[in-house]
Amino acid sequence: MTTATRQAAAGLDVETLLRMYRQMAAIRLFEERVSDLYTRALMPGLAHLYIGEEAVAVGICEALRPDDYLTSTHRGHGHCLAKGAAPHLMFAELLGKEAGYCKGKGGSMHIADPATGNLGANAIVGGGAGIATGAAFSSKWLGTGRVAVCFFGEGALGQGVLYETMNLAQLWKLPVIYACENNLYNEYTHCSETTAGDMLARPAALGIAAERVDGQDVREVHAAASAIVERARRGEGPGFLLLDTYRYRGHHVGDVAREYYRPKQEEQRWMSERDPIALHGDWLVSEGLADRAALERIQSEVASEMDAAVEFAVKAPYPDPSTVDEDVYA
Amino acid sequence: MPETATALRELTFGEAIREALAEELRRDPRVVLLGEDVAEAGTAFKVLKGLVEEFGKDRVIDTPISEPGFTGLAVGAAMTGMRPVVDIMFGDFMALIMDQVANQAAKVHYMSGGKWKVPLVIRTTMGATRRSAAQHSQSLHAWPSHIPGLKVVVPSTPYDAKGLLKAAIRDDNPVVFFEDKISYAKVKGPVPAGDYTVPIGVADVKRLGRDITLVATSSMVQVALGAATMLEEVGISAEVVDPRTMWPLDETTLVESVRKTSRAMVVDEGYYRYGVTGEIASVIAENAFYDLDGPVRRLGARHVPVPFSPVLEDATVPTERDVFELARKMCNR
Numbered sequence: 248m249t250t251a252t253r254q255a256a257a258g259l260d261v262e263t264l265l266r267m268y269r270q271m272a273a274i275r276l277f278e279e280r281v282s283d284l285y286t287r288a289l290m291p292g293l294a295h296l297y298i299g300e301e302a303v304a305v306g307i308c309e310a311l312r313p314d315d316y317l318t319s320t321h322r323g324h325g326h327c328l329a330k331g332a333a334p335h336l337m338f339a340e341l342l343g344k345e346a347g348y349c350k351g352k353g354g355s356m357h358i359a360d361p362a363t364g365n366l367g368a369n370a371i372v373g374g375g376a377g378i379a380t381g382a383a384f385s386s387k388w389l390g391t392g393r394v395a396v397c398f399f400g401e402g403a404l405g406q407g408v409l410y411e412t413m414n415l416a417q418l419w420k421l422p423v424i425y426a427c428e429n430n431l432y433n434e435y436t437h438c439s440e441t442t443a444g445d446m447l448a449r450p451a452a453l454g455i456a457a458e459r460v461d462g463q464d465v466r467e468v469h470a471a472a473s474a475i476v477e478r479a480r481r482g483e484g485p486g487f488l489l490l491d492t493y494r495y496r497g498h499h500v501g502d503v504a505r506e507y508y509r510p511k512q513e514e515q516r517w518m519s520e521r522d523p524i525a526l527h528g529d530w531l532v533s534e535g536l537a538d539r540a541a542l543e544r545i546q547s548e549v550a551s552e553m554d555a556a557v558e559f560a561v562k563a564p565y566p567d568p569s570t571v572d573e574d575v576y577a
Numbered sequence: 578m579p580e581t582a583t584a585l586r587e588l589t590f591g592e593a594i595r596e597a598l599a600e601e602l603r604r605d606p607r608v609v610l611l612g613e614d615v616a617e618a619g620t621a622f623k624v625l626k627g628l629v630e631e632f633g634k635d636r637v638i639d640t641p642i643s644e645p646g647f648t649g650l651a652v653g654a655a656m657t658g659m660r661p662v663v664d665i666m667f668g669d670f671m672a673l674i675m676d677q678v679a680n681q682a683a684k685v686h687y688m689s690g691g692k693w694k695v696p697l698v699i700r701t702t703m704g705a706t707r708r709s710a711a712q713h714s715q716s717l718h719a720w721p722s723h724i725p726g727l728k729v730v731v732p733s734t735p736y737d738a739k740g741l742l743k744a745a746i747r748d749d750n751p752v753v754f755f756e757d758k759i760s761y762a763k764v765k766g767p768v769p770a771g772d773y774t775v776p777i778g779v780a781d782v783k784r785l786g787r788d789i790t791l792v793a794t795s796s797m798v799q800v801a802l803g804a805a806t807m808l809e810e811v812g813i814s815a816e817v818v819d820p821r822t823m824w825p826l827d828e829t830t831l832v833e834s835v836r837k838t839s840r841a842m843v844v845d846e847g848y849y850r851y852g853v854t855g856e857i858a859s860v861i862a863e864n865a866f867y868d869l870d871g872p873v874r875r876l877g878a879r880h881v882p883v884p885f886s887p888v889l890e891d892a893t894v895p896t897e898r899d900v901f902e903l904a905r906k907m908c909n910r
Contacts, residue, residue, distance in 0.1 A: 316657065318653075347690075348689075348690065348692075349688060349689050349690035349692070350690035350691070351690075352687055352688060352689075352690050353688040353689060353690065357688040357689070359685075359688065359689035359690075359692055359693055360692070361692050361693065366653065366656060366657075366693065367685060367688065367689055367693065369681075371676060371680050371681070374676070374680065374681060376649060377645070377646065377648065377649015377650050377651075377652055377653055377677055377681065378649065378652055378653035378656065378681065378685075379653060380646075380649070380650045380653060381649065381650040381651060381652055381653020381654035381655070381656065381657065381659075382653045382654070382656065382657045383653075384650055384653065384654045384659070385653070385654045385657035385658045385659050386657070388609070388635075388654075388659060389658055389659075395653075407645065408645045408646055408649055408676070408677075411641075411643040411645055411646025411647075411649075412646045412649055412650060414641060414643065414646065415640070415641070415643065415646055415647060415650055418641070573691070574686055574687050574690060574691035575686070575687055575725050575726055576686070576726070576728075576750050577686050577691070577694045577695075577696075577749035577750050
């Protein structure tokens with residue numbers, strides 16, 4: 248199937264196309280505020296930004312039902328937002344506030360929300376593989392038709408449990424999608440130094456339907472995800488998407504001096520030539536589906552929402568220290 | 578024993594486990610068993626024999642040899658509506674699944690601010706003296722007991738095994754359930770045919786006594802009871818207390834017993850260092866120090882990898898004779 252026909256098959260109406268633009272802008276502006284909060288020492292811990300990879304989360308999550316599941320990663324804000332998380336409750340969690348998604352007990356790397364099918368972001372690389380595959384097991388066993396998406400970076404390709412659960416998923420034809428975000432760097436090390444052979448040969452060895460996708464093209468991601476998600480939903484087994492993308496910032500906000508592991512020119516090239524939001528915006532304009540003013544209006548609306556969300560979180564109270572012992576056991 | 582213990586039969590420890598699983602599979606369609614050779618083979622220990630015939634391969638599910646994979650899958654399944662019971666053939670393989678247990682299952686509820694639950698049971702084994710050497714003989718129940726968010730159960734009798742396993746399956750938390758391999762066929766006892774549970778977190782006094790408290794776990798309960806019979810012959814009355822669960826730990830029952838007897842020994846088959854005996858001894862020392870006539874003493878597995886040769890292996894595990902002699906010394910008799 249060609250890209251154009253597949254996009255048509257995925258049923259991309261103008262509303263969806265504009266919503267994808269808005270969602271990508273929301274993630275970008277959310278993360279810029281995270282960076283700001285962090286550098287102003289208002290946010291404790293670590294902040295791993297998703298800037299540059301927005302089309303992956305948005306393209307895939309737009310292909311999901313509200314009750315579908317996902318597992319996320321330490322770089323997970325984008326996945327949570329794309330699946331429908333509320334920014335003010337996200338910011339509150341990032342700042343360790345009682346109003347946050349996890350009452351301040353999880354933080355940036357552990358956002359979880361049953362209401363949006365978010366099984367939790369996981370700070371063990373590959374840690375979501377078992378959980379997502381298990382959610383797909385439940386879906387099949389209970390006959391709910393729900394699909395689970397396991398987001399992970401190419402760094403997780405080094406973890407054995409990923410292949411163990413992929414093996415189970417294919418043996419038992421479980422509706423789970425393994426979404427490998429290849430942003431090229433395992434923390435501070437290029438993936439060519441850590442990954443032998445062809446990445447796609449790995450799912451192929453298990454007979455899992457797999458596809459390489461331009462992760463900076465939100466429509467292409469959405470088309471590929473729609474096809475593989477619906478295939479899984481029909482009971483035809485798991486899928487694997489290898490999404491080529493790029494992490495604009497460092498491994499975390501504090502990773503500033505990074506020329507020892509990747510050149511500035513490479514970063515510049517991705518930002519100027521392959522930015523997912525700019526590419527999608529330009530396409531919307533060139534197709535006559537939106538004008539520049541409309542896109543700017545979306546950007547400023549989202550910016551206001553994010554500013555209000557930050558204000559809510561900054562003003563929100565911390566949890567009472569006495570709650571530290573709560574929620575250890577159900 | 579329950580007051581309405583109708584149809585009490587003698588079952589082995591292994592038969593009691595199987596009966597608990599069969600009853601829970603019948604009671605709740607969300608319960609599934611997952612593990613290596615759990616279906617037709619009925620596990621390497623034959624404990625699950627016959628279950629697949631009644632419940633089918635959708636409920637009693639053979640997995641690849643892939644412990645982290647199927648344990649991780651079970652965590653996710655437990656979060657999303659199932660109540661999986663995972664079979665980890667040898668307790669030594671806890672080392673393989675520890676990320677799924679300690680970083681995933683144990684923490685999901687807390688990290689999510691109480692939103693997600695993990696009603697998962699991990700059944701595994703413990704106990705040496707089967708000549709299985711260093712990687713198939715360890716008693717690692719102290720490991721999960723160290724991690725907040727887990728419950729850890731170590732039954733010693735068929736009655737406790739059935740009641741505690743049913744309680745574990747109905748619990749909304751991840752429970753690690755250790756079964757002593759030697760006890761499967763060797764330990765027999767009365768078990769009610771009907772439904773009952775034993776609450777998690779309540780110790781049981783297996784034998785009443787006046788002079789010394791023997792706190793013993795799992796395989797060591799039979800050892801302590803044997804030693805208590807020997808002690809009786811020399812005029813020492815030993816009380817045997819079985820905590821039954823490592824966490825939650827019934828501190829009250831332990832401390833009350835020691836306050837009465839004024840002497841305490843802790844006997845456990847886990848490694849002597851940094852383990853169960855040290856923890857329980859400290860609970861007693863912290864709460865009953867002024868009632869004690871002497872220091873709390875401990876017996877545990879020797880701090881060596883479990884050796885193969887029978888003469889070497891037998892030197893690593895506490896025996897009735899070891900308990901008897903140490904208790905006599907503690908009682909100055």
